[in-house]
Amino acid sequence: MNEIRKQRTVLHSDANAFYASVETALDPRLKGKAVAVCGSVEKRHGIVLAKSEKAKACGIKTGMANWEAKRLCPDLIIVPPRHEVYAAFSLALHEIYERYTDLVEPFGLDECWLDVTNNLKNPHEIADEIRETVKRELGITVSVGISFNKVFAKLGSDLKKPDAVTEITQENFRDLVWKLPCSDLLYCGRATTARLKEFGIRTIGDLARFPCDYLKKTLGKNGETLWRYANGLDESEVARFDAHEKAKSVGHGITCVADLQNEEEVRAVIVALSQDVGRRLRKAKLRANGVQVTVRDNGLEFHSWQKQLSAPTQESATVAEACSQLFKDRYGWQKPVRAVSVTAISLEDENAPYQPSLLLENKIGEKRKKVERALDGICEKFGKKAITPAVLLCDNKLPEDMKEGVVLPGKHV
Ligand SMILES: [Mg+2]
Structure with a gap:
């Protein structure tokens, strides 16, 4: 049954030492140095999340404790993670891949399969172009595997790295694989x-x-x-x-620097997370019909609740209110809270028709919408640090990276 089928050409592109490469692309002073992206020592997750080639050469491995890494390599530069920056680079990578095919399947943040069977260009040419384009536009490198199926394409991208191309064919797979x-x-x-x-x-x-x-x-x-x-x-x-398929939910979560002991503290974190969730909804032109809040207590147990909203929303304040209420109603405070995440669910297009149930609710909504759109503009211009919700001004339990501005790829490279 397979003989009739045209042989496929699948590429697998894998960004090398992704987090560390992104940090280096944004700060050229890190170039050629031993760099590790780590949860900082003060935080609970003080482990290596990614390392540069130089750090790898010192024997530093992903998952190693910070202190252990520092002992192996005293010159090691430790950088805190900025997940939103990595997500932005990940999207920028997808945009490059989509220049060659609309069959792009992500596998984690830094890997993608591309089916380029119907692209008339030679697959090696495509792979080299992708490599060069990523380097030029984003300042990071990828390894690409070329093969006739997904599994071998992925294997291929692992065989030579960084910044390399490997082809596994029907003829050579027995020798190579x-x-x-x-x-x-x-x-x-x-x-x-x-x-x-x-x-x-x-x-x-x-x-x-x-x-x-x-x-x-x-x-x-x-x-x-x-x-x-x-x-x-x-x-x-x-x-x-499929962008819409991908955006079935929009969520953001963090592990706090210290345990949250009461409702007010949890509310502050929910408000902070909701800022981001609302901003992303508005950017993606989506509305949420429901919210989900998930917390992990300090015994590492998860608790998660959802609820439908009376009207679809893309406002941070509405998401925050609904999540805070949900948490207040449902959490029994057996234990302090260590991690919180806020997710907007049941998403729909912002232009989808709906009947606001109350005129008043609609009027307040309109006003808030205008305010939040204006704030988005300010954040876009001056960075996220430009605006801190009042409830957060005195909060010291949020990790530093939540308070930092986000630099989008392309601007600094
Ligand atoms: Mg990778």
Whole structure:
């Protein structure tokens, strides 16, 4: 059944040392230095989130404690994470990919598959153009894998990096891929790898040559899937890029520097998060019909509640009010709160028709809408730091990066 099908060309583009590269692109003084993006020592998550090539050469690994990293490399420059900046770079990367195809499927913030079967250009040419464009426009590098399926394209982007292209073909995959450990295959996790080892299967080649029926019997469907991957038989499609699909919800969350002890403190954080959620709704021209608030207590347990709104909104104040009320009504205060997130759900286009239930509500809404639009303009011009909601002025439990302005890619590179 597959013979008739045209051979696909799939690229997988993976941004190298993403967080650290973005920080370096925005601050050229970091160039060529050992840099690690870390949750700071004062915060609870004092671990390495990403490291530059130089830091990697010192033996620094992702997930390592800050102090351990600093001991390995005393010159290490530690930078706090700025997730909104990375998200902005991620979108900028997608925009570059979309110049070549509308079949762009993100995998995390810094990886994407592109189906370029219908692009008339040679895939190597496309890969090189993408590499050069990303470097020129964003100041970071990507590694690109080219292959006839998604699994091998992803493997390819791992084979040579940074700033490189690797092609895995029907002809060369046995030479290039089969010598690699099984764990290099997508979805071959630690437990599966251990299980395969029990059968003497260590490399992808071992897996490919093993009787499929036996794998299916012992490992179930996953055994068969991995066997197909190893033999180059992955047929999964690259999902079509769809901005609306992507924006099913808009949310933002943080882990606080110190535990939140009462309702007022939680409200302050909800207000801060809602500023961002509202701004993103307005930017995406979306309205929310519901909200969700999730908290994690200091025993690391999650609590999450949702509610529908009486009218759709894109106002930060309305989102904040609804979430604060929801939290107030539902949280039993068995334990202090460590992390909070606010999400706008049941999204619709801002032009979708609706009947405001109360004239008064509508009038207040109109006024608030104008105020928030004006504030968006100020933030766009002067950065997010320009405006701090009054409720936050005395708050010292928010992580520093929430109070920082965001620099969008393109402006500083
Ligand atoms: Mg990466």
